[in-house]
Each structure stands twice: as C-alpha cells, then as structure tokens.
Amino acid sequence: MDTVIHATNIKKIYSNKTVLNGVSLDLIPGEIVGLIGPSGAGKTTLVKIIMGMESTNEGEVAVLGTKMPNRAVMTKIGYMAQSDALYDNLSGKENLKFFGQLMGVTGSKLDKAIAHAADVVNLTDDLGKRINNYSGGMKRRLSLAIAMIQDPDVLILDEPTVGIDPELRQQIWAELYSLKEQGKSVLITTHVMDEAERCDRLALIREGITLAAGSPKALKQEYQVNTVEDVFLKAGRLQDENSSNR
Numbered sequence: 001m002d003t004v005i006h007a008t009n010i011k012k013i014y015s016n017k018t019v020l021n022g023v024s025l026d027l028i029p030g031e032i033v034g035l036i037g038p039s040g041a042g043k044t045t046l047v048k049i050i051m052g053m054e055s056t057n058e059g060e061v062a063v064l065g066t067k068m069p070n071r072a073v074m075t076k077i078g079y080m081a082q083s084d085a086l087y088d089n090l091s092g093k094e095n096l097k098f099f100g101q102l103m104g105v106t107g108s109k110l111d112k113a114i115a116h117a118a119d120v121v122n123l124t125d126d127l128g129k130r131i132n133n134y135s136g137g138m139k140r141r142l143s144l145a146i147a148m149i150q151d152p153d154v155l156i157l158d159e160p161t162v163g164i165d166p167e168l169r170q171q172i173w174a175e176l177y178s179l180k181e182q183g184k185s186v187l188i189t190t191h192v193m194d195e196a197e198r199c200d201r202l203a204l205i206r207e208g209i210t211l212a213a214g215s216p217k218a219l220k221q222e223y224q225v226n227t228v229e230d231v232f233l234k235a236g237r238l239q240d241e242n243s244s245n246r
C-alpha cells in the first residue's frame with residue numbers, strides 16, 4: 001500500500017545538540033499514528049520536518065509521494081501547530097473563512113465545511129465572537145477546525161486536545177475515527193496516554209531515536225505491561241540502563 005508519509009533516517013541538530021538521530025516514520029491511508037515522548041524529545045521538530053517547515057541535517061521526507069518541502073503538498077495537509085496562529089481581531093467564522101479560502105475552499109462548499117468543522121469542535125454558538133474573547137481551549141478547538149477545513153487526506157496534529165475537556169475530546173476522537181474510516185491518515189503528538197491507547201500505531205521518541213514502535217497492544221505485550229504509560233516508563237528505564245552500561 002502507498003505510504004502517505006514516508007520519513008527516513010531523519011537527523012536534526014540544533015546548535016550542536018542532536019535532537020533527532022535517525023528517526024524513520026511511515027503512515028499509510030486510514031491510519032492514526034501517535035508520536036509520544038518526553039517533553040523536548042523532538043516530536044514537534046519531527047512534525048515540522050514532515051510538514052517541510054524545518055530543514056533536516058540528514059534524511060528525507062515524502063508526503064503523498066512528493067519530496068518535502070513542497071508548497072503544493074503543504075496545502076493538502078491539515079496542520080494544527082502547537083501554538084495557535086489565529087487572527088485575534090477576527091471572529092471565529094472569519095478565521096475559518098480566511099484559512100478555508102487560503103486552502104482553495106470557496107462558496108457553498110466553504111459554508112458547509114465551516115458548519116461541520118465548528119460542530120465537531122463545539123464552537124457553532126461562538127463563531128461570531130472575536131478571538132480575543134476566546135478562552136485558550138476555544139482557540140485550540142478553532143485551530144483544530146481550521147486544520148480540518150479543506151477536508152485534507154492527511155492531518156498532522158501537534159497536541160490537539162490540550163485544554164480540551166474530556167467530553168469534547170471524545171467527540172474529537174469520534175471525528176478522527178470517522179476520517180480514518182474514510183481512508184484519511186492522522187499523525188498526532190500527545191502527552192495524554194488515554195489518547196495514545198486509541199492510536200493504531202505509536203512511535204515513542206526518546207533521546208533522538210525511536211525507542212519503541214508498534215500498536216498499543218503489541219507494545220504492551222512486548223514490554224509485558226498493562227498500559228501504554230508503563231511501556232513509555234519501562235522503555236525509558238531500559239534505555240537509561242543501556243546507556244549507563246556502555
């Protein structure tokens with residue numbers, strides 16, 4: 001099957017610090033893959049490299065069969081950054097309209113997309129408010145709606161549910177599953193272990209490498225633990241032991 005995201009042997013060095021040291025990652029259609037790892041592990045850096053927003057020192061990325069960076073392909077990816085990039089003086093609806101048009105969605109298709117995306121993130125009643133009146137969680141929700149606005153085949157979501165209450169998180173996951181059923185692919189970074197459990201596959205990034213990868217079930221079996229959180233902890237401990245024995 002064709003890969004939607006194909007990242008091979010990615011190395012990234014920031015001012016003498018090796019953040020990623022040969023990380024590879026593939027995503028196929030209809031798959032939700034979670035990137036997990038401690039704070040500062042390089043998850044956002046990897047996501048930005050996949051998007052073509054950050055350069056690599058080594059390695060290559062192809063998205064939808066095209067080598068990145070590529071401006072045309074970028075517009076086919078629904079991207080939600082870790083920090084919200086919204087127009088504070090515009091309303092929620094105006095933001096959705098602006099970004100939708102930027103992605104080439106217009107007319108009644110845009111109206112429908114705005115209504116659907118706002119519904120998924122429960123912002124329908126707040127669309128007329130200006131962003132400077134939105135809470136942090138509302139801004140995250142609007143950013144997620146923007147990422148979905150052009151109905152992309154690939155969604156890359158960097159900690160999309162931070163500041164979002166559990167009920168709405170369920171609703172968002174229901175939407176992600178529905179997108180998966182339609183054959184779309186989702187790459188998601190998260191610190192929320194309950195979300196990690198819901199992914200088809202996980203890649204645990206730590207100290208610049210992919211420490212463990214596989215389905216939540218396979219990882220739990222491999223590490224003989226009951227939760228993904230314990231996989232994360234055990235894999236980290238083993239890595240520390242191995243590096244102190246060297």
Ligand SMILES: Nc1ncnc2c1ncn2[C@@H]1O[C@H](COP(=O)(O)OP(=O)(O)OP(=O)(O)O)[C@@H](O)[C@H]1O
Binds near residue numbers: 014037041043
């Ligand atoms: N533009 C930059 N210049 C220099 N160092 C950077 C830059 N961006 C990130 N870093 C460093 O790279 C490392 C990885 O950062 P990154 O944001 O990718 O981690 P993360 O896994 O996404 O963390 P978190 O879970 O906290 O979001 C960190 O040590 C960070 O300080």
